[in-house]
Amino acid sequence: MRRIAILTSGGDAPGMNAAIRAIVRKGIYHGMKILGISRGFAGLIDGDFMELDGTAVSDIIQRGGTILRTARSDEFLEEEGQRKALESLKKFEIDAVVVIGGNGSLRGASRLSSLGVFTLAIPVTIDNDIPCTDYSIGFDTTVNTVVDAINKIRDTATSHERVFVIEVMGRESGFIALTAGLAGGAESILIPEMGYDMEMVIEKTVRGLNRGKLHSIIVVAEGAGDVMEISEKIRKTAGLDVRVTILGHLQRGGSPSAFDRVTASRMGSKAIELILGNKTNRMVGIRSGKIGHINIDTVLKHEAKIDLEVYDLAGILGK
Ligand code: F6P
Numbered sequence: 001m002r003r004i005a006i007l008t009s010g011g012d013a014p015g016m017n018a019a020i021r022a023i024v025r026k027g028i029y030h031g032m033k034i035l036g037i038s039r040g041f042a043g044l045i046d047g048d049f050m051e052l053d054g055t056a057v058s059d060i061i062q063r064g065g066t067i068l069r070t071a072r073s074d075e076f077l078e079e080e081g082q083r084k085a086l087e088s089l090k091k092f093e094i095d096a097v098v099v100i101g102g103n104g105s106l107r108g109a110s111r112l113s114s115l116g117v118f119t120l121a122i123p124v125t126i127d128n129d130i131p132c133t134d135y136s137i138g139f140d141t142t143v144n145t146v147v148d149a150i151n152k153i154r155d156t157a158t159s160h161e162r163v164f165v166i167e168v169m170g171r172e173s174g175f176i177a178l179t180a181g182l183a184g185g186a187e188s189i190l191i192p193e194m195g196y197d198m199e200m201v202i203e204k205t206v207r208g209l210n211r212g213k214l215h216s217i218i219v220v221a222e223g224a225g226d227v228m229e230i231s232e233k234i235r236k237t238a239g240l241d242v243r244v245t246i247l248g249h250l251q252r253g254g255s256p257s258a259f260d261r262v263t264a265s266r267m268g269s270k271a272i273e274l275i276l277g278n279k280t281n282r283m284v285g286i287r288s289g290k291i292g293h294i295n296i297d298t299v300l301k302h303e304a305k306i307d308l309e310v311y312d313l314a315g316i317l318g319k
Contacts, residue, residue, distance in 0.1 A: 009040030013138025022268025133285030150184030157215035
């Protein structure tokens, strides 16, 4: 295996660049040539490839986003798109492809592998909703960004004795909300995986304020409900002063945390080791601190699960 191509696909996440850097530098160390593909599967179809040498990845370990750029492309799901992708790989004489991204990217990686392409994947998404790995690159940075925002909102919430409903990302999952909510000391955390009773949320909020709390922070995962409706309900039912903050895409940007940089470096390096060991259709992952790998199609058959102990703990502590 001499010529390896890398692509980043789906939502960008802090740490993607650190993973690219690790693959390039470790690959070169083992005598490989590394090529970057622009705009994920769209660039694979269009034949948008560039050579990446050691210097091309200088000064990127600390940068958010992805130097390769990314896209959400459906074209690769079509036969014509796949035909063009295979042509590009042949034209650039690619021996293996490393796909960096979330669940959608893993589906693309599985398709690529089923077409006979030597394929590896690295889990990267701020949502942390990829099964069969304890962790996906980007999550730690995002959680820290959200906690920082909660801290700031809490200052103004306390000064005005207000209730704040804060919407965070996560698509259909509540990992960001639960982890950042627990770390930020939120009074209530609403996530799609667990049902909630709005009356109880309001009752808990009122009880806290009556006990002398000067604020109340309710963190809502975007998949758990409409924050405007939730705030309106609290305002109408309890007559409280409520404000809404939707954190949006600021959660996706920023310099990756040390943990994300180190994990991306370890996972990128592992991808090259798997290529050297002739292991295809594998996703790199981490379990109990150890970097390992698993069949991509097995990953796609599972679902990432919320830790119920953590969920219960957040409920107990957020009194
Ligand atoms: O998957 C990452 C994510 O940021 C989700 O949390 C969010 O729902 C989605 O991407 C937003 O996607 P887009 O940037 O395409 O609007």
